[in-house]
Amino acid sequence: MATCCSKQTETTFSGNARKVALVGNPNVGKSVLFNALTGAYVTVSNYPGTSVEVSRGNATVNGQQWEVIDTPGMYSIHTITEEERVAREILLHETPDLVIHVLDARNLERMLAMTIQLIEAGLPVILVVNIMDEAERMGLSIDLELLQQKLGIPVIGAATARKRGIDEIRAAMSAYRCPCEQQRFEYSRLLERDINEVAGLMQSDYILSRRALALLLLQQDEEITELVSQREGDGYAALAEKVREIAFDRRESFHLDLSLERNEMGRRIVNGVFFAPEKRVVTAAERLSRLAVQPLTGMPMLLIVLYFGLYQFVGVFGAGTVVDFLEKQIFVEIFNPWITSTIKALIPWEVIQELFVGEYGIITLGIRYAVGIILPIVATFFIFFSFLEDTGYFPRLALLVDRLFKHFGMSGRAVIPMVLGFGCDTMATMVTRTLETTRERIIATILLSLAIPCSAQLGVIMSLLSKFPGALAVWGGCLLLLFIVVGMLSARILPGEAPMFYMEIPPMRLPQVGNVITKTYTRMQWYFMEILPLFVLASVLLWLGKITGFFEVMINAMTPVMASIGLPRETAVAFIFGFFRRDYGAAGLYELQTKGLMDARQLTVAAVTLTLFIPCVAQFLIMKKERGWKVAGAIGIFVSLFAFGSGYVLNKALLVTGLLS
Amino acid sequence: MKLSEKAEEILEALWIAVEEGGAAFLDPEKMDFPADDPAYRELTGYAMIEIRQGMIYFRPEGINEGKMTIRRHRLAERLMMDVLNIRGDDGEFKACQFEHLLNEGADVKVCTMLNHPTTCPHGKPIPPGECCAQARAEGDLGVVPLTEFKSGQEGEIAYIQTEDNKKMQKLMAMGVLPGNKIVLVQAYPSYIFRVGYSEFAIDTNLAKEIFVRK
Numbered sequence: 001m002a003t004c005c006s007k008q009t010e011t012t013f014s015g016n017a018r019k020v021a022l023v024g025n026p027n028v029g030k031s032v033l034f035n036a037l038t039g040a041y042v043t044v045s046n047y048p049g050t051s052v053e054v055s056r057g058n059a060t061v062n063g064q065q066w067e068v069i070d071t072p073g074m075y076s077i078h079t080i081t082e083e084e085r086v087a088r089e090i091l092l093h094e095t096p097d098l099v100i101h102v103l104d105a106r107n108l109e110r111m112l113a114m115t116i117q118l119i120e121a122g123l124p125v126i127l128v129v130n131i132m133d134e135a136e137r138m139g140l141s142i143d144l145e146l147l148q149q150k151l152g153i154p155v156i157g158a159a160t161a162r163k164r165g166i167d168e169i170r171a172a173m174s175a176y177r178c179p180c181e182q183q184r185f186e187y188s189r190l191l192e193r194d195i196n197e198v199a200g201l202m203q204s205d206y207i208l209s210r211r212a213l214a215l216l217l218l219q220q221d222e223e224i225t226e227l228v229s230q231r232e233g234d235g236y237a238a239l240a241e242k243v244r245e246i247a248f249d250r251r252e253s254f255h256l257d258l259s260l261e262r263n264e265m266g267r268r269i270v271n272g273v274f275f276a277p278e279k280r281v282v283t284a285a286e287r288l289s290r291l292a293v294q295p296l297t298g299m300p301m302l303l304i305v306l307y308f309g310l311y312q313f314v315g316v317f318g319a320g321t322v323v324d325f326l327e328k329q330i331f332v333e334i335f336n337p338w339i340t341s342t343i344k345a346l347i348p349w350e351v352i353q354e355l356f357v358g359e360y361g362i363i364t365l366g367i368r369y370a371v372g373i374i375l376p377i378v379a380t381f382f383i384f385f386s387f388l389e390d391t392g393y394f395p396r397l398a399l400l401v402d403r404l405f406k407h408f409g410m411s412g413r414a415v416i417p418m419v420l421g422f423g424c425d426t427m428a429t430m431v432t433r434t435l436e437t438t439r440e441r442i443i444a445t446i447l448l449s450l451a452i453p454c455s456a457q458l459g460v461i462m463s464l465l466s467k468f469p470g471a472l473a474v475w476g477g478c479l480l481l482l483f484i485v486v487g488m489l490s491a492r493i494l495p496g497e498a499p500m501f502y503m504e505i506p507p508m509r510l511p512q513v514g515n516v517i518t519k520t521y522t523r524m525q526w527y528f529m530e531i532l533p534l535f536v537l538a539s540v541l542l543w544l545g546k547i548t549g550f551f552e553v554m555i556n557a558m559t560p561v562m563a564s565i566g567l568p569r570e571t572a573v574a575f576i577f578g579f580f581r582r583d584y585g586a587a588g589l590y591e592l593q594t595k596g597l598m599d600a601r602q603l604t605v606a607a608v609t610l611t612l613f614i615p616c617v618a619q620f621l622i623m624k625k626e627r628g629w630k631v632a633g634a635i636g637i638f639v640s641l642f643a644f645g646s647g648y649v650l651n652k653a654l655l656v657t658g659l660l661s
Numbered sequence: 662m663k664l665s666e667k668a669e670e671i672l673e674a675l676w677i678a679v680e681e682g683g684a685a686f687l688d689p690e691k692m693d694f695p696a697d698d699p700a701y702r703e704l705t706g707y708a709m710i711e712i713r714q715g716m717i718y719f720r721p722e723g724i725n726e727g728k729m730t731i732r733r734h735r736l737a738e739r740l741m742m743d744v745l746n747i748r749g750d751d752g753e754f755k756a757c758q759f760e761h762l763l764n765e766g767a768d769v770k771v772c773t774m775l776n777h778p779t780t781c782p783h784g785k786p787i788p789p790g791e792c793c794a795q796a797r798a799e800g801d802l803g804v805v806p807l808t809e810f811k812s813g814q815e816g817e818i819a820y821i822q823t824e825d826n827k828k829m830q831k832l833m834a835m836g837v838l839p840g841n842k843i844v845l846v847q848a849y850p851s852y853i854f855r856v857g858y859s860e861f862a863i864d865t866n867l868a869k870e871i872f873v874r875k
Binding site for chain 1: 853
């Protein structure tokens with residue numbers, strides 16, 4: 001069975017970095033361990049399924065170089081979801097020298113099923129029993145020594161979030177020697193016979209043991225079937241026939257039988273290892289959790305969270321106080337005059353001066369918008385979001401709104417991309433990947449690109465309309481209405497099944513400040529890498545448009561459109577801005593409003609149209625990447641037409657009713 | 662005492678004719694086998710029926726046996742349709758074979774698993790057995806979908822019933838396996854249940870597919 005050892009020895013002495021893969025169920029602390037080992041920062045969260053992508057980092061352990069690979073959570077080697085497939089890819093194709101299985105001490109019995117699978121696959125496994133601190137608080141005790149004996153692999157107890165056990169894990173990594181005789185977990189006689197029959201027909205060598213592959217073939221795992229059929233060549237026909245025969249014989253309950261057998265193995269292993277107190281300990285966190293998920297207390301709690309987090313912290317503090325300070329005091333009063341005079345002194349040509357410090361200058365407009373307006377709003381939003389994420393509140397929110405979201409053709413799971421969308425729609429569009437069905441992803445993408453304003457836009461629009469409370473109400477009402485209408489329509493129109501909802505609910509935790517900061521920092525970093533070039537590019541294009549006169553042509557071309565929705569021609573500029581980023585466009589409106597060019601009705605119409613209008617270039621590119629050209633293009637066209645159509649209707653409605661005038 | 666299959670079929674036909682049809686006797690002509698079949702002698706030997714002027718009559722001892730035989734037949738029908746999803750003539754045929762296995766306590770098990778059904782798939786009543794009366798007396802709900810549990814109620818997972826293989830695997834990966842303990846924490850707006858030390862939220866459709874017993 002010792003398939004792993006023979007392959008490992010070569011790399012060990014070749015001086016190359018050895019590879020270690022972290023695997024395990026969702027939300028057991030793989031990413032925390034990754035960060036602790038590598039000193040790098042991967043976003044860690046208290047939300048199952050957050051690591052959609054594989055992160056890699058380097059670590060030096062006792063002078064040895066290691067490449068550490070963090071994988072998305074998986075429940076079993078037999079993969080069902082996209083994330084699980086990504087995780088298994090690593091095991092299948094990267095030949096890790098070591099696999100660290102991280103599991104949650106409280107659910108030892110259940111999660112051991114995967115440890116068994118990993119050992120059975122002949123992989124070099126170390127088991128990390130994590131979250132020991134919370135387990136101890138609940139009165140659980142685990143005999144790690146005995147567990148190690150029973151499993152025949154190194155077992156380490158840890159609480160990675162509290163930095164407990166990290167040194168032991170490092171020590172175990174460098175001391176790891178593949179056991180010559182791997183523990184063998186016996187299934188029932190009948191299943192053993194089937195496994196042997198299938199495994200006996202395999203000729204090639206694989207990274208995973210034949211025994212594990214045989215089981216995966218019997219589970220009708222498509223990817224493995226594909227892999228084996230390629231490797232086996234001519235011999236595959238006989239193998240496929242055997243698999244079909246057995247699978248047919250056991251068609252009634254193969255998956256169930258296998259799970260039950262593994263469950264039983266887990267039960268036998270934890271017997272004498274795992275001790276739980278007679279009476280369940282109910283922690284304070286659990287009590288809070290109860291309050292969060294009951295509609296009667298949960299809804300007020302949601303409102304409190306939104307009021308303090310979103311309105312007070314992001315809106316009033318971020319978009320108000322901080323923006324005022326940065327944009328008005330630092331940029332407009334101090335920085336811009338200084339840089340303008342400096343540039344003018346340095347560069348004699350007026351055209352080039354314009355490029356940097358003119359009306360649409362890279363510095364005076366691009367950087368000012370990015371740093372002075374967008375940065376504080378987005379930063380405060382990400383702090384709020386990261387904090388909430390780490391408390392474990394989102395899964396609770398998801399189950400609270402699931403029933404409601406089903407009307408829009410989405411499951412409660414979609415609440416995360418929707419909330420994140422209020423921060424950055426582009427990022428949120430990426431996160432729609434965690435939704436189960438394509439249909440759900442498309443609906444979420446449509447709603448994100450249409451009716452969810454991002455924080456930057458939200459901040460600007462709030463300050464724009466704050467002088468007219470009625471306008472703010474109309475704007476909010478319009479968006480809510482359109483969200484509901486478009487959501488319900490797409491749920492009816494788009495073909496496919498209604499989504500199902502299931503989600504693991506992690507315990508509520510008090511977020512660690514360091515973690516929240518790290519997370520906010522990485523998100524900010526991503527955000528700035530993405531938007532700053534666009535802001536600069538937009539400035540350059542606008543500058544080019546201005547000096548070539550193309551800009552003027554564009555504005556003229558858009559004037560009839562603007563007029564049809566009752567807006568002054570100058571707003572065309574904001575809409576052209578808006579093509580680059582919606583917040584950029586909103587900031588453009590802000591300029592117009594300060595100049596006193598628009599009344600309340602016009603502002604409202606412009607704000608609604610712009611909010612609905614085409615998502616920013618970045619979001620469109622991500623949409624294309626995630627959904628493909630066809631879907632992204634269709635959504636783009638739909639959203640543009642819908643935005644102007646709604647603007648037109650709203651303008652007429654406001655004129656007729658005389659509201660806001 | 663174990664009756665032959667044919668004897669059981671005679672009892673069933675007689676019971677339906679007498680108890681449900683209101684007749685006083687059954688004409689052996691209506692059976693699929695000749696009137697001199699040894700099965701008749703078997704039944705008269707146990708003093709369950711008597712044959713007068715070529716017609717079959719119940720003796721008091723036979724009525725109860727007939728009732729139990731009918732009960733097993735209809736339980737078998739329910740099993741075929743509800744659990745195994747075999748319908749129509751095929752289901753009927755299989756039920757006819759299966760019913761003969763439902764003796765010596767197997768009927769109690771099946772009846773409990775089916776949660777003491779009162780009617781067969783054709784809408785005819787299933788005569789209640791002792792287990793049904795006992796369950797009623799104890800207020801035992803038997804095996805029910807998770808949706809029937811009250812918040813805070815504890816039970817054991819009996820089986821998962823879903824046509825969708827992926828769903829089944831997902832549930833199993835979450836620890837929803839027959840024999841595991843389960844606590845329903847909350848039922849609205851979503852179902853929250855606890856297995857081991859983990860909590861999961863699922864929607865009504867999934868909750869309907871998890872069958873639990875107290």
